[in-house]
Amino acid sequence: MRVKAVLQSNAALLCAVAIVQFGLFEAGLRLKGGTEAAPEFQRLFMADPALGYRLKPGATARFKTAEFDTSIAINTAGLRDREIGPKAPGERRLIVLGDSLVMAVQVPLRDTLTAQLERLLNADAVPPATFRVINAGVQGYGPVEEYLFYRDVAAALQPDIVILALYAGNDAVEAAGTGHRLQEHRPGGPANESLSLVDRFTQWRRRVIRRSMVLQVVRLRVSTVLYRFNWRQPEVDLPLRAYLPEAPPEIARGLDVMTEAVSRLDALTRSQGAQLVVLLLPARFQVDDEDFQRLRDMVARLGETLERDRATERFKSALEKLGVPVIDVLPSLRHAARRADVFMRSTAHFTPSGHETIARALQQYLVDHAVFERER
Amino acid sequence: MVFNSLQFIAFFLLVLGFYRVLPHRGQNVLLLVASYAFYASWDWRFLGLLVVCTAVAHVCARLLGRFGDGRARTLVLMLGVGTHLALLGFFKYFDFFGDTLRTLLGLAGWQLDSFTLKVLLPVGVSFYTFVAIGYVIDVYRRHTDPCEDLVDVAVFIGFFATLLAGPIERASSLLRQIRSPRSPTSGQAAEGAWLILWGCFKKMFVADNLARVVAGIYGADAAPGGLAIALATVAFAFQIYGDFSGYSDIARGICKLLGIELVVNFRFPYFVRTPQEFWTHWHISLSEWLRDYLFLPLGYAFSRRLDGVRWLGQRDDFWIYAASTMATMLLAGLWHGAAWTFVLWGAYQGGLLVVFRFLALRRRKKRRPPTSGWMFEWRHAPAVLVMFVLTCYGWLVFRADSWAQAVQFTSRLFTAFDPSWAVVRAGGLPLLLYAGPLLAVHTAEARRGSLETVQGFPRLARYSIYAALVYAIVLFGEFEGSDFLYFQF
Numbered sequence: 001m002r003v004k005a006v007l008q009s010n011a012a013l014l015c016a017v018a019i020v021q022f023g024l025f026e027a028g029l030r031l032k033g034g035t036e037a038a039p040e041f042q043r044l045f046m047a048d049p050a051l052g053y054r055l056k057p058g059a060t061a062r063f064k065t066a067e068f069d070t071s072i073a074i075n076t077a078g079l080r081d082r083e084i085g086p087k088a089p090g091e092r093r094l095i096v097l098g099d100s101l102v103m104a105v106q107v108p109l110r111d112t113l114t115a116q117l118e119r120l121l122n123a124d125a126v127p128p129a130t131f132r133v134i135n136a137g138v139q140g141y142g143p144v145e146e147y148l149f150y151r152d153v154a155a156a157l158q159p160d161i162v163i164l165a166l167y168a169g170n171d172a173v174e175a176a177g178t179g180h181r182l183q184e185h186r187p188g189g190p191a192n193e194s195l196s197l198v199d200r201f202t203q204w205r206r207r208v209i210r211r212s213m214v215l216q217v218v219r220l221r222v223s224t225v226l227y228r229f230n231w232r233q234p235e236v237d238l239p240l241r242a243y244l245p246e247a248p249p250e251i252a253r254g255l256d257v258m259t260e261a262v263s264r265l266d267a268l269t270r271s272q273g274a275q276l277v278v279l280l281l282p283a284r285f286q287v288d289d290e291d292f293q294r295l296r297d298m299v300a301r302l303g304e305t306l307e308r309d310r311a312t313e314r315f316k317s318a319l320e321k322l323g324v325p326v327i328d329v330l331p332s333l334r335h336a337a338r339r340a341d342v343f344m345r346s347t348a349h350f351t352p353s354g355h356e357t358i359a360r361a362l363q364q365y366l367v368d369h370a371v372f373e374r375e376r
Numbered sequence: 377m378v379f380n381s382l383q384f385i386a387f388f389l390l391v392l393g394f395y396r397v398l399p400h401r402g403q404n405v406l407l408l409v410a411s412y413a414f415y416a417s418w419d420w421r422f423l424g425l426l427v428v429c430t431a432v433a434h435v436c437a438r439l440l441g442r443f444g445d446g447r448a449r450t451l452v453l454m455l456g457v458g459t460h461l462a463l464l465g466f467f468k469y470f471d472f473f474g475d476t477l478r479t480l481l482g483l484a485g486w487q488l489d490s491f492t493l494k495v496l497l498p499v500g501v502s503f504y505t506f507v508a509i510g511y512v513i514d515v516y517r518r519h520t521d522p523c524e525d526l527v528d529v530a531v532f533i534g535f536f537a538t539l540l541a542g543p544i545e546r547a548s549s550l551l552r553q554i555r556s557p558r559s560p561t562s563g564q565a566a567e568g569a570w571l572i573l574w575g576c577f578k579k580m581f582v583a584d585n586l587a588r589v590v591a592g593i594y595g596a597d598a599a600p601g602g603l604a605i606a607l608a609t610v611a612f613a614f615q616i617y618g619d620f621s622g623y624s625d626i627a628r629g630i631c632k633l634l635g636i637e638l639v640v641n642f643r644f645p646y647f648v649r650t651p652q653e654f655w656t657h658w659h660i661s662l663s664e665w666l667r668d669y670l671f672l673p674l675g676y677a678f679s680r681r682l683d684g685v686r687w688l689g690q691r692d693d694f695w696i697y698a699a700s701t702m703a704t705m706l707l708a709g710l711w712h713g714a715a716w717t718f719v720l721w722g723a724y725q726g727g728l729l730v731v732f733r734f735l736a737l738r739r740r741k742k743r744r745p746p747t748s749g750w751m752f753e754w755r756h757a758p759a760v761l762v763m764f765v766l767t768c769y770g771w772l773v774f775r776a777d778s779w780a781q782a783v784q785f786t787s788r789l790f791t792a793f794d795p796s797w798a799v800v801r802a803g804g805l806p807l808l809l810y811a812g813p814l815l816a817v818h819t820a821e822a823r824r825g826s827l828e829t830v831q832g833f834p835r836l837a838r839y840s841i842y843a844a845l846v847y848a849i850v851l852f853g854e855f856e857g858s859d860f861l862y863f864q865f
Contacts (some may be wrong), residue, residue: 025851
């Protein structure tokens with residue numbers, strides 16, 4: 001009995017010490033910064049009743065890692081962009097909706113695809129026409145939040161063209177987890193019943209891990225160890241399932257939700273006299289051969305096959321039914337990657353060169369398809 | 377399969393599971409099978425070499441046990457020791473001496489196109505051949521009885537915990553334990569768990585992180601400044617200590633879980649004041665092996681040649697010590713690797729030992745009688761610091777890729793120090809971060825002169841250290857599973 005009491009007391013003390021030190025290490029790592037969980041970065045965001053969160057107007061932060069050092073400023077409209085005044089005569093406005101790939105905290109504002117596209121369009125503009133390309137990307141958003149963000153915030157900016165950047169890498173998964181928001185716009189609405197308990201737990205675990213720097217490192221260590229020693233992971237990582245030959249049910253559901261969100265966005269932009277264009281962005285491994293090799297081997301060990309462009313094809317096929325123009329920048333990025341790095345080394349985001357490639361592809365599309373002529 | 381890998385953890389848990397339920401004889405058979413499987417996981421082709429070493433040592437020891445005094449015993453001893461030295465010499469040094477001979481002949485104008493065989497170096501060969509030689513000599517000297525059981529001898533020489541990087545165990549300690557029934561106690565399990573955790577911390581947090589700092593300077597294309605070299609060399613001092621002593625700690629820890637006690641191999645070597653103390657605190661099992669099987673016989677041989685000489689005001693005993701020490705340390709340097717930088721490092725260490733012996737003889741009248749147990753005292757800090765600087769210079773020579781780099785780095789220490797905040801930040805900050813916690817724990821231990829200091833702390837302090845070590849390993853440790861440095865020796 002006494003031995004049991006001593007063991008319990010020791011275990012309790014060890015747990016208490018471990019919890020206190022977890023807090024200390026978490027605080028230390030956050031103070032050191034360098035990841036999105038750092039308070040310096042988190043203060044860019046504020047709560048939003050419909051979207052969960054959005055960018056905080058007027059917030060600023062410096063995001064510094066071993067690979068980049070960026071100053072980020074949010075304008076009064078809650079966008080990572082310059083201030084946006086009233087629409088001038090002759091001004092053509094483009095809004096680019098998207099997630100972290102569009103917001104692009106890894107590069108200075110002038111190097112983002114929106115700023116580069118604006119420069120390219122204005123270089124060829126015939127006065128008095130001018131172009132204003134607005135960055136409406138928000139870290140962590142999926143297609144559903146992007147639609148809601150446009151409806152509640154960006155629509156007021158009177159765009160002529162709305163470009164929705166969809167990320168083939170994880171937007172099906174993101175959409176699957178947020179489909180309920182299309183029905184329930186209130187915070188705390190019912191959870192998505194269509195997801196299995198395991199998937200909901202997985203998404204909850206991902207959210208928790210994203211919020212803790214200690215847990216992010218632990219997750220990385222576990223992945224490294226499992227990968228290095230060829231130990232089987234229980235299943236293919238959720239976003240990678242969009243690249244399997246047979247789409248699992250949660251991916252199919254996610255594509256349905258994504259299609260629904262795009263359809264609503266299309267209807268809304270049409271009703272405002274604007275035009276919607278979808279920009280399809282690939283995952284890094286679709287461009288980086290080494291990355292693909294690694295992930296393909298990892299998935300193969302789980303008895304599955306990773307098809308490099310399967311998710312892109314799925315997105316295209318799903319969007320085809322809507323009749324919305326789709327710009328696939330994968331070929332351009334693959335071509336550009338032969339000359340320069342288009343993806344960051346440490347993250348799945350684009351380098352300035354990658355942003356430039358996408359901006360040029362967009363400009364080419366807009367010119368080739370005479371989008372502004374039609375719009376006029 | 378390195379100790380800090382998941383494969384080894386799975387392997388060891390499997391061995392431990394069976395070990396706990398088997399009787400003594402079964403335990404030894406299990407350890408033999410596990411040890412050979414462990415060695416084969418590196419390269420099965422060298423298993424034959426290990427078997428030959430074991431067989432030679434076993435046969436020689438049994439013959440030595442049967443023969444009385446006389447010429448036959450000496451012949452068997454020479455056969456045993458000579459065979460092991462020949463194996464070690466061939467596998468470790470053939471190409472080295474072949475290259476050296478070719479270079480020398482080339483200087484004399486004779487071209488020798490092919491003299492090397494590209495012999496592969498079997499991992500751990502320096503360690504298990506020394507264990508085998510020690511066993512044969514101990515039986516010859518009648519310090520230990522020959523073991524009749526081949527399985528026990530095979531476990532003693534090829535034991536997976538000590539096979540690759542020691543400690544270099546003696547028959548009087550490890551073989552005796554292998555021959556006796558063992559049942560691990562809960563105290564041993566707790567000590568073992570602590571040693572494994574502490575060893576992993578030394579290897580994955582201290583050594584592997586500092587390795588990057590060291591490689592950045594020693595592998596740089598452009599010649600670095602003196603300050604950068606100095607910081608990288610201090611980082612290397614902690615890297616090699618963390619790496620090797622970490623391995624020894626893990627080895628001791630897993631042996632404790634099996635109910636086996638290995639010798640302590642490191643005892644705060646950077647808290648000592650003299651080279652003599654250093655070599656009784658650094659790689660202790662090798663130092664003692666060299667002392668018993670090389671230094672003392674050499675001393676005996678030199679005493680017959682140098683008896684009665686008096687040079688430079690020093691008596692024969694000093695010169696016997698100097699000659700034996702230099703010969704021993706040159707060979708010790710060569711044992712560490714087939715490269716002339718290691719020989720130079722051995723010469724440097726030998727020189728330090730001789731110089732400090734000379735100084736000690738001159739101050740003998742002023743010396744205080746030794747205290748009962750060794751422990752670090754703050755008043756010794758200046759002497760400890762001087763000794764640490766001297767040791768670090770030895771590590772510069774040891775770590776250098778070539779003689780030319782050793783000379784160049786030495787020169788830049790004095791002619792191009794180039795101090796700057798950027799250099800301090802790049803080299804000093806990681807040093808502080810990764811070596812600081814190790815140094816803090818070792819200071820507390822050295823102050824008490826005991827390696828069991830942490831276990832004696834109050835529960836809260838102890839648990840705080842345990843948790844902090846786990847967090848440090850997980851959050852900042854190197855998880856790419858790099859090999860231990862001493863495997864190459």
